[in-house]
Amino acid sequence: MNMKEVVLRLENVYKTYHSGEVETRALRGITLEIYKGSFLSIVGPSGSGKSTLLNIMGLLDFPEKGKVFIEDKDITTLDLDELAKIRGKKIGFVFQQFNLIQHLTILENVTLPMLFQNVSEIEAQKRAKELLRMVGLEEKVLRRPYQLSGGEQQRVAIARALANDPSIILADEPTGNLDSKTGKMIMEIFKHLHQDKKRTIVVVTHDSYIASYGEQKIIIQDGRIISNHQTRKEYIS
Amino acid sequence: MKITLLLKIALKNLRTRRLRSWLTILGIVIGVFLVITLLSLSEGVKENINHQLRSLGKDIIFVMPGEESNLFASMVAGSKLEEEDVKIVERNKGVDNIVPMTYGGGVMRYKGEAKQVFLVGLPIKKSLEILKEYHGWDLKCGDWPDPFKREIIVGSQIEKDLFKNDIKVGESASINGVKVRIVGILNSLGSKRDDSAVYVDENLYWQITGTRTKEPNMLLVKVKDGYDPDKVAQKIKQDLEERTKRRRGSEKGKVMVLTSEKMGDIAENILGTIQAAIIAFASISILVGGIGIMNTMFTSVRERIREIGIMKAIGATNNTISLIFLLEAGMIGLIGGIGGTVFGISFAKIIEIYFRNHPTFHLKAYLSWKIILFGLIFSFILGCLSGYLPARSAAKLRATEALRRFE
Structure with missing residues (x-):
């Protein structure tokens, strides 16, 4: 990988939360570039601002100061609808709580992001089935999320995250609600997506073992990046 | 989406x-x-x-006491027209025929059973033509009553539904104690009220109810061919109002003159x-x-x-x-x-x-x-x-x- 194509770029991003009198300075000047095909781990203790960072990277939240670029497009100038469109198309989320819609079948859960992008229902279902086959759940497409184990639910969430062929996958503590064995299995899927499918992946975690899957590790504390280094030599271009 | x-x-x-x-x-x-x-x-x-109302035809005019703005109240109140009013209407050139109608409640006794009935008095012989043409009158059985005898006809509903014993032509009955003979039964007129009424000649009506003055509740006026019902109605109203003015201090109130169309409206x-x-x-x-x-x-x-x-x-x-x-x-x-x-x-x-x-x-x-x-x-x-x-x-x-x- 010689040409470093930037998928997502943060420029001096600040974010402060106000809750009554209390002011929480979640991010204090974050500058970060994420390259295409990279696997980045963001590590930090709770309250360090890593979830806020992920929300801003995922266009779920606006920075108070600074800029966010997705594939060289400044998203801080976009309105909410444009933002929703880009979010749906370019970003795939995997959450700690799986966040599947409980009353929809898992097939419908994976189909939904494509329907929001105006993909036809037939085409969306076809792709959703492929993705569910990839995560090994083709037998269970008509089950509801609550009928699945945690690991299975997270696999559905990964399939959903891939639905619109996003530029970047953002995972927020993806193994946080799973036992270590299942968690490892989930991380193997991410590893596979990264190595074989050349996906761009960002995993936020407080678990250093999980973080070790990444080729690049960022440590964040008190809203600042205190360390940013490549973990595996073979990934350095 | x-x-x-x-x-x-x-x-x-x-x-x-x-x-x-x-x-x-x-x-x-x-x-x-x-x-x-x-x-x-x-x-x-x-x-x-x-x-x-519309089935009555356009050349029928109603004349009744009361005010247009209070049509139903006037109809229910049972106030009456004066004999003089009837004469004024009769004199109008556009009027072909008049059916003065008088109605009220009465008690009919038939084979020992007494029932409240709606009694209508009208000059049957004279008005038969209008009633047949505009009201659909027709006999199911029997004959039209003779105005000089105590004979009555009944609506189709009374025949079977009112008394325990079915009514038969030729049987006798009494209304308010006056002995009468049932001579005919009408075909259905299409309205429950009309079908459950007892029809008697006006003379008999006065006898039964015991009133001396012949004051009808309303007039059904047939307009002559070639006359505009609206204009005839207007003229009748004018004449009646003039009379009211001449006789100031009269207790009688206003009179409505309505074409069937106006009444429908x-x-x-x-x-x-x-x-x-x-x-x-x-x-x-x-x-x-x-x-x-x-x-x-x-x-x-x-x-x-x-x-x-x-x-x-x-x-x-x-x-x-x-x-x-x-x-x-x-x-x-x-x-x-x-x-x-x-x-x-x-x-x-x-x-x-x-x-x-x-x-x-x-x-x-x-x-x-x-x-x-x-x-x-x-x-x-x-x-x-x-x-x-x-x-x-x-x-x-x-x-x-x-x-x-x-x-």
Whole structure:
């Protein structure tokens, strides 16, 4: 990988939360570039601002100061609808709580992001089935999320995250609600997506073992990046 | 995103909360049911009266005491015209024939059984032509009564329904103690009131009721061919008013002179007003149903905050979110509207069937497709309106906050 194509770029991003009198300075000047095909781990203790960072990277939240670029497009100038469109198309989320819609079948859960992008229902279902086959759940497409184990639910969430062929996958503590064995299995899927499918992946975690899957590790504390280094030599271009 | 897909999602959501959805729908059903029932029955009454008045033909004029603005009160009050009034009408050049009608209650005794009847007195021989042509009079059996004998004819409903023993031509009976003979039975005239009346010649009527002055309750005036009924009516009214002026201090009040068409208009007007009032009150229950929808939708939004957050995270725009909730509310309204309409029309039909065998009270359910269609569209829009605020509150939720809830 010689040409470093930037998928997502943060420029001096600040974010402060106000809750009554209390002011929480979640991010204090974050500058970060994420390259295409990279696997980045963001590590930090709770309250360090890593979830806020992920929300801003995922266009779920606006920075108070600074800029966010997705594939060289400044998203801080976009309105909410444009933002929703880009979010749906370019970003795939995997959450700690799986966040599947409980009353929809898992097939419908994976189909939904494509329907929001105006993909036809037939085409969306076809792709959703492929993705569910990839995560090994083709037998269970008509089950509801609550009928699945945690690991299975997270696999559905990964399939959903891939639905619109996003530029970047953002995972927020993806193994946080799973036992270590299942968690490892989930991380193997991410590893596979990264190595074989050349996906761009960002995993936020407080678990250093999980973080070790990444080729690049960022440590964040008190809203600042205190360390940013490549973990595996073979990934350095 | 396609509206059909959104509709699918909305329906799915409704099914997920089945009991609550049905209860909310029930609120709308009750309201629409009430409105549709009342509307179809009152529309039926209107249609019925209208039909009767219009079937009389355009060249008939009614003359009766009272004021136009108070038509029904005057009809019910039973006030009478003076003999002099009748003469004035008779003198009008445009008048072909007059049927003075006098009516009131009486007690009829037949084979030992006594019943209250509606008694109509009129010069039968003289008015037969008008009555046959404009009122559909025809004998089912027997003969027309002889004005010089104590003979009566009865409406078709009286024959079988009123007394335990069926009425037979040639039998004798008594009315208010005056002995009479039943000589004929009329064919149905198409109105319960007319079919359950007893008709006697005017002379006999005065005898039975014991009144000395021959003052009819109303006049049925047939206009001569070639004369404009409106103009004749106007002239009659003028003449009658002049007489009233000449005889100042008279206790008698005003006199109405109405063509059958005008009478139809007035009746329709009054019924329309009554109908509007009824519907306005019934509509309040629909409004309550709408508030029910709003309540349900707000609860639903609160429960689904997380789901809304998820949908936003995977690319739903604010518009999509609010459309989903709006459609859900609209579907509640529409389903309620359909249910209410079906129940309402069925109930109105049941009432119609129940009263089909009632001797005096006649009711027919009637409802146009336009009103039904309007009702359905209205209930859908009501649902959407009730869902508007909840839907907006759902769309406005911030994804990050929505996802953080319950975590």
